[in-house]
Amino acid sequence: MAFEINTDFLNELKLLIDARNSKQVTNFLKELHYADIAEIVEELDFDRAIYIIKLLDDEQTADILTELDDDTRERVLKGLSSKEIALNIEELETDDAADIIGELPEKKKQEVISHIEDVEHAKDIVDLLRYEEDTAGGLMAKEYIEVNENWTNLKCVKEMRRQAQEMEKVHTIYVVDDDSKLKGILSLKSLLTTSAKTPVKEIFDAKVVSVKVDEEGEEVAQLMQKYDLVVLPVVNDLGVLVGQISIDDVVDFITEEAEKDYQMAAGISEDIDTDDSVIKMTRARLPWLLIGMISGTFAASIITDFQTIMKTAPALIIFIPLINSSAGNVGVQSSAIVVQSIANKSFKGKLLTHIIKQLFIGLLNGLVMASIVFGLSQLFFHTELNISITIAIALVTVIINAAVIGTLVPIVLNKFDIDPAIATGPFVTTSNDIFGILIYFMVAKMMLGF
Amino acid sequence: MAFEINTDFLNELKLLIDARNSKQVTNFLKELHYADIAEIVEELDFDRAIYIIKLLDDEQTADILTELDDDTRERVLKGLSSKEIALNIEELETDDAADIIGELPEKKKQEVISHIEDVEHAKDIVDLLRYEEDTAGGLMAKEYIEVNENWTNLKCVKEMRRQAQEMEKVHTIYVVDDDSKLKGILSLKSLLTTSAKTPVKEIFDAKVVSVKVDEEGEEVAQLMQKYDLVVLPVVNDLGVLVGQISIDDVVDFITEEAEKDYQMAAGISEDIDTDDSVIKMTRARLPWLLIGMISGTFAASIITDFQTIMKTAPALIIFIPLINSSAGNVGVQSSAIVVQSIANKSFKGKLLTHIIKQLFIGLLNGLVMASIVFGLSQLFFHTELNISITIAIALVTVIINAAVIGTLVPIVLNKFDIDPAIATGPFVTTSNDIFGILIYFMVAKMMLGF
Numbered sequence: 001m002a003f004e005i006n007t008d009f010l011n012e013l014k015l016l017i018d019a020r021n022s023k024q025v026t027n028f029l030k031e032l033h034y035a036d037i038a039e040i041v042e043e044l045d046f047d048r049a050i051y052i053i054k055l056l057d058d059e060q061t062a063d064i065l066t067e068l069d070d071d072t073r074e075r076v077l078k079g080l081s082s083k084e085i086a087l088n089i090e091e092l093e094t095d096d097a098a099d100i101i102g103e104l105p106e107k108k109k110q111e112v113i114s115h116i117e118d119v120e121h122a123k124d125i126v127d128l129l130r131y132e133e134d135t136a137g138g139l140m141a142k143e144y145i146e147v148n149e150n151w152t153n154l155k156c157v158k159e160m161r162r163q164a165q166e167m168e169k170v171h172t173i174y175v176v177d178d179d180s181k182l183k184g185i186l187s188l189k190s191l192l193t194t195s196a197k198t199p200v201k202e203i204f205d206a207k208v209v210s211v212k213v214d215e216e217g218e219e220v221a222q223l224m225q226k227y228d229l230v231v232l233p234v235v236n237d238l239g240v241l242v243g244q245i246s247i248d249d250v251v252d253f254i255t256e257e258a259e260k261d262y263q264m265a266a267g268i269s270e271d272i273d274t275d276d277s278v279i280k281m282t283r284a285r286l287p288w289l290l291i292g293m294i295s296g297t298f299a300a301s302i303i304t305d306f307q308t309i310m311k312t313a314p315a316l317i318i319f320i321p322l323i324n325s326s327a328g329n330v331g332v333q334s335s336a337i338v339v340q341s342i343a344n345k346s347f348k349g350k351l352l353t354h355i356i357k358q359l360f361i362g363l364l365n366g367l368v369m370a371s372i373v374f375g376l377s378q379l380f381f382h383t384e385l386n387i388s389i390t391i392a393i394a395l396v397t398v399i400i401n402a403a404v405i406g407t408l409v410p411i412v413l414n415k416f417d418i419d420p421a422i423a424t425g426p427f428v429t430t431s432n433d434i435f436g437i438l439i440y441f442m443v444a445k446m447m448l449g450f
Numbered sequence: 451m452a453f454e455i456n457t458d459f460l461n462e463l464k465l466l467i468d469a470r471n472s473k474q475v476t477n478f479l480k481e482l483h484y485a486d487i488a489e490i491v492e493e494l495d496f497d498r499a500i501y502i503i504k505l506l507d508d509e510q511t512a513d514i515l516t517e518l519d520d521d522t523r524e525r526v527l528k529g530l531s532s533k534e535i536a537l538n539i540e541e542l543e544t545d546d547a548a549d550i551i552g553e554l555p556e557k558k559k560q561e562v563i564s565h566i567e568d569v570e571h572a573k574d575i576v577d578l579l580r581y582e583e584d585t586a587g588g589l590m591a592k593e594y595i596e597v598n599e600n601w602t603n604l605k606c607v608k609e610m611r612r613q614a615q616e617m618e619k620v621h622t623i624y625v626v627d628d629d630s631k632l633k634g635i636l637s638l639k640s641l642l643t644t645s646a647k648t649p650v651k652e653i654f655d656a657k658v659v660s661v662k663v664d665e666e667g668e669e670v671a672q673l674m675q676k677y678d679l680v681v682l683p684v685v686n687d688l689g690v691l692v693g694q695i696s697i698d699d700v701v702d703f704i705t706e707e708a709e710k711d712y713q714m715a716a717g718i719s720e721d722i723d724t725d726d727s728v729i730k731m732t733r734a735r736l737p738w739l740l741i742g743m744i745s746g747t748f749a750a751s752i753i754t755d756f757q758t759i760m761k762t763a764p765a766l767i768i769f770i771p772l773i774n775s776s777a778g779n780v781g782v783q784s785s786a787i788v789v790q791s792i793a794n795k796s797f798k799g800k801l802l803t804h805i806i807k808q809l810f811i812g813l814l815n816g817l818v819m820a821s822i823v824f825g826l827s828q829l830f831f832h833t834e835l836n837i838s839i840t841i842a843i844a845l846v847t848v849i850i851n852a853a854v855i856g857t858l859v860p861i862v863l864n865k866f867d868i869d870p871a872i873a874t875g876p877f878v879t880t881s882n883d884i885f886g887i888l889i890y891f892m893v894a895k896m897m898l899g900f
């Protein structure tokens with residue numbers, strides 16, 4: 001069952017740690033999953049955390065390290081010698097090991113690698129360190145089970161038995177030819193349900209989806225989702241099997257990407273958390289606020305230009321915030337829909353079709369909103385009739401424009417290979433703030449004849 | 451390797467379909483993965499789509515059905531008789547079968563179930579239909595491999611061989627006692643690396659994470675992520691193993707939730723896509739736009755109340771949009787961070803700590819922005835010095851207030867068990883629009899002494 005940390009538990013553990021009661025602490029943690037111990041470590045101060053880490057055996061510590069937050073892991077690793085880190089790393093699969101080593105400073109990285117006793121393991125890790133973090137190479141592990149197409153079923157089982165010793169979980173058995181080129185997969189079902197003498201060649205499935213080592217993480221995630229894969233084999237340019245990506249790493253990747261997109265849409269430029277410092281938060285937030293100020297400044301100069309009209313029809317002023325927020329909201333909605341369609345690859349059809357559709361949506365939304373504003377301005381604000389009509393018409397125009405801009409900007413950015421996700425933030429909001437206020441006053445000028 | 455649809459391919463296929471050249475069409479599609487054929491079906495009109503669906507064998511059709519968009523699937527299912535649907539359903543695992551049957555109108559649902567020949571399969575599907583879509587019960591399948599703790603290794607392999615016939619993939623072997631209660635899991639590694647006579651009791655792992663059938667989907671997703679699980683066993687209130695949730699279904703769930711959150715943050719109230727009709731899009735977008743209008747109307751009456759101040763210091767008017775957009779942006783940023791921390795369970799600490807932190811962040815951001823606005827108003831807009839100072843001070847106050855509201859609203863909503871994700875949308879924006887303009891004029895009134 002799932003485990004929940006509570007204060008009593010934590011306090012008791014802290015007392016035991018402070019009393020250096022190693023036996024009791026070990027007993028306390030024995031029954032827990034490493035992911036739960038990692039959660040506990042997150043809650044402890046540095047000294048207590050290190051005490052636990054050094055107390056547990058290398059295999060447990062290694063697993064715990066993989067589950068810690070980046071910040072906590074960095075702190076914990078600083079408290080361990082290169083030798084100690086190497087002992088932990090030995091226990092990990094290559095992908096997790098490479099992730100941890102990759103975070104170390106260059107000097108310590110070399111030291112840790114030199115302390116790893118299993119030369120094959122060290123070689124695999126060094127190999128993985130070559131790849132960019134968010135590519136297939138950066139996501140894969142070197143642990144997988146590989147059988148030759150020329151073997152029999154029986155030989156496969158024997159070989160698997162040997163290879164499985166080093167692996168935590170076995171999901172897929174890859175079939176390769178004599179040149180180690182990936183030929184297909186052998187399902188456990190086929191292996192279990194055919195006779196021992198059957199040659200692999202006859203029972204493997206040649207329909208196998210694979211990726212190249214340099215494929216982008218996003219593409220990997222989409223492939224695994226589309227084909228419902230738990231593991232995905234990775235090949236080099238020659239088609240030789242070089243690694244395997246496991247879905248749990250991709251799930252983490254998908255979640256991180258979704259969080260990044262969500263933050264980007266909210267105008268946050270670095271990955272931050274409520275725990276982060278005031279300075280880090282400000283650094284992540286200020287850039288977008290400054291871009292937002294550009295639109296405010298433009299709007300200010302537009303209003304300055306239309307001073308005359310405001311003196312004659314001051315009622316126009318009171319609806320400035322409404323025009324502003326409506327343009328902003330409509331723009332964000334339109335761009336969010338396009339951004340998401342592009343991201344999940346469901347976006348299709350001609351640009352013109354989308355624009356025309358947005359014209360109609362803008363018109364429909366705009367008419368409803370304009371009618372309400374017309375009513376409000378007449379009933380509550382006792383605006384003159386011609387000015388109420390002006391405001392209503394201006395609002396419809398502003399909304400249609402915002403819907404079209406919101407749709408157009410991400411499509412155009414995408415054409416130029418700029419991540420359209422950034423569009424819901426700065427680009428659309430800024431341009432809608434400016435165009436919204438400009439259109440509002442231009443319509444007013446035309447209608448009221450200045 | 452991955453497959454990409456192109457226009458030439460599609461056109462050729464359409465010609466073959468129109469010529470009713472069943473042999474060639476079959477050849478054309480033979481080598482493709484069902485997820486790819488589903489993509490092709492999405493691109494075809496109804497008649498051609500149905501032609502393909504009826505041409506392929508039941509197993510292929512069944513898999514294709516699971517991969518189609520909801521809308522397309524609904525259309526395709528309308529083109530098939532209950533008998534035909536039942537034949538397809540027979541080929542699917544219970545979770546996919548239940549998902550498809552669950553989408554049918556009540557009458558057709560009953561007909562399809564009555565046409566399923568395998569009584570056990572039908573019973574399992576009917577059983578799954580009882581559960582809410584987004585719960586563990588709604589996500590699980592009835593297919594899994596179960597062995598008794600009292601068996602030997604050898605007997606396990608034999609039993610697995612029998613049970614595996616009905617399953618696509620085998621990932622985990624569950625160990626149960628004589629009452630079918632879940633006791634643990636047996637890893638393939640242990641099975642492969644111990645002798646045939648070893649009793650299961652001695653080699654299974656009792657540390658197993660499971661969920662109750664009525665657990666929420668979000669909880670399931672978090673557990674599977676936290677413990678890096680590929681499958682998760684589901685038990686009833688008595689601890690009896692009743693099903694298994696597979697990570698690929700959870701990945702889809704995570705993606706859908708992320709998309710919903712993203713859309714909610716952009717003020718869209720139903721799940722929509724660029725393909726949807728103008729009416730559906732308007733229905734999803736209008737509610738939030740109308741809420742946004744409330745703030746605009748409030749702002750209008752606030753401005754009306756401060757008419758006097760604006761006549762004396764018209765420079766205040768030109769910065770209304772800047773005040774508005776700054777308050778909005780800061781509020782959205784603050785709430786997005788809190789919403790996300792709550793969602794990924796990293797949110798902790800006292801309310802007061804968060805508020806104080808936001809005060810500082812608001813102050814820091816506000817001071818930078820106010821300095822710029824002060825400079826701009828002096829250099830470009832030639833505002834009187836005391837009015838420039840007033841605007842700068844008002845801006846800092848507005849921003850601090852927006853940061854605090856943005857933080858407070860999601861925390862409070864969460865306390866009252868309302869999904870805080872909705873906070874980044876209507877609540878925060880509306881209150882910031884209103885408070886922003888109110889604070890702006892109140893500060894101006896105090897400073898300029900009206």
